[in-house]
Amino acid sequence: MPSSSPGPAVVEPFEVRAGAAELADLRARLRATRWPDAPEDAGWSLGTDLTYLRELVDYWAGEFDWPVQEAALARLPRFRTYLQGLGIVFLHARAVGPARPVLPLILCHGWPDSSWRYEKVVPLLTDPGAHGADPADAFDVIVPDMPGFGHSDRRAVDSIAVAGLWAELMTALGCPRFGVAGGDIGSAVSRYLALDHPDRVVAVHRMEASLPVVTFPDLAPEEQAFLDAAAAWKAGEGAYAEMHRTKPQTAAVGLTDSPAGLAAWIVEKLRAWSDCHGDVERSFTRDEICALLTRYWLTATIGSSMRMYAANAAIPREQHTRRVEVPSGFALFPGDTLHPPRAWLERTANVVRLTELDRGGHFALFEEPELYARELREFFRPYREDVQPAET
Helix, strand or coil, rough: CCCCCCCCCEEEECCCCHHHHHHHHHCCCCCCCCCCCCCCCCCCCCCCCCCHHHHHHHHHHHHCCCHHHHHHHHHCCCCEEEEEEEEEEEECCCCCCCCCEEEEEEEEEECCCHHHHHCCHHHHCCCCHHHHCCHHHHEEECCCCCCCCCCCCCCCCCCCHHHHHHHHHHCCCCCEEEEEEEEHHHHHHHHHHCCCCCCCEEEEEECCCCCCCCCCEEEHEEEEEHHHHHHHHHHHHHHHHHHHHHHHHHHHHHHHHHHHHHHHHHHHHHHHHHHCCCCHHHHHCHHHHHHHHHHHHHHHHHHHHHHHHHHHHCCCCCHHHEEEEEEEEEEEECCCHHHCCCHHHHHHHHEEEEEEECCCCHHHHHCCCCCCHHHHHHHHHHHHHHHHCCCC
C-alpha cells in the first residue's frame, strides 16, 4: 500500500470485477443455506420474512447475473487513490453540456450501502439536459465509498475523520470549493465537512438531521415531540444500531460467512426504511437488491461497515452541539425514519431551504432519483458562482 507521506495523491482508474470462483462459491453457499424455523404467519413482524427471503435467495443463486451488473457499473467512471494510508475508491462523473461554472458536488452515502446509493441519480446530475432539465444545472459528481464500505479499504473511522478525508480528496481532484450532499451517516459526514471546512463548502444539503444525540433547553412542543418520536423509533427499530455500536464483531462472523444471513440483515432495512408500503420490491427491483448484496459479499465489508457505528459513538458530545453556518438545505421524505421540525433544524444549521416531498423514503435518491435530482439542482443553483476561488 502506498504510504501517507506528503505529496500529490495518485489517482488511478478502478474496475469492479469478480472472479468466477468467487461467484461459484457465493452460489454454493446460497444453495446450502441452513434455514431457521419461523412462527406461522410471522411475516415481517419479527424481522425479515422467511418466505420472501427464500425466494430472494433462490433468485440470487440461480437467476441473478452479476456480470451484467459489472457492465452497468463500468459505465460510471471509478478511480482509486490513497489518503492518509487508506485506499479510497470513488466514482467521478464529469458534467455534460455548457454549464459554467461547473459546481463539483460530493455525495456522502450511509449504511447499509455505498456509492450504490447514488448510481441512479448520477446521470441526472451530470447531464440534466438529457433528462428534460436545464443543462446549466450540470454538476461534476464525486461519490466515494467510505472507509469500511464498498471497494474502499476495510478500516472503520468516524464521520469527522471521513469528512477530513473527503476534503483531502476534493483537493486532490482540484476542487477548492464544492457542494456537499448526504443522507444517513452521510448526513453527519456532510455536516462535519461544513463545520470543519466552511471556507470550502459553498452549501450543504442533507436528507435529514440524523438521530438526535443531544438535547437543548427551552424546546418547542414540536421539538419535544420529535425527540419522543426518535426515542420510540430507537426502541422499536434501533436494535441493529445498538449491535453495531457495541458488539459489531459478533454479528460480523455470521454475516460474513452466510450470504443468506447478510441478505436478511440488509433487506429488512431496505423494506422498513423505504416508501414501499410493505412491499420492498416496489422501491427496489430484485436485481437492484442482489447487486447491493453481492457488493457487500464480494468486498466482505459488512463487519467494517458496522464498526463505523462504534467509531461514531466515541465522538465527543460537544461535537453534536456545533451549529452549521454554511447555507444548509434539508429534504424530508414521507417514508423516511424521522421527520425533524424546522425549529430543531434551525438550532443545528443555517437553514435556507426546507422541502417536504410527497413520496420517497430513506433511500429516496434511489427510489425517486428524479425528485432528488430536481431538489439538488434547485438548492445549489444560487451557489454556483461561489465555486470560483477568491481573488488575492
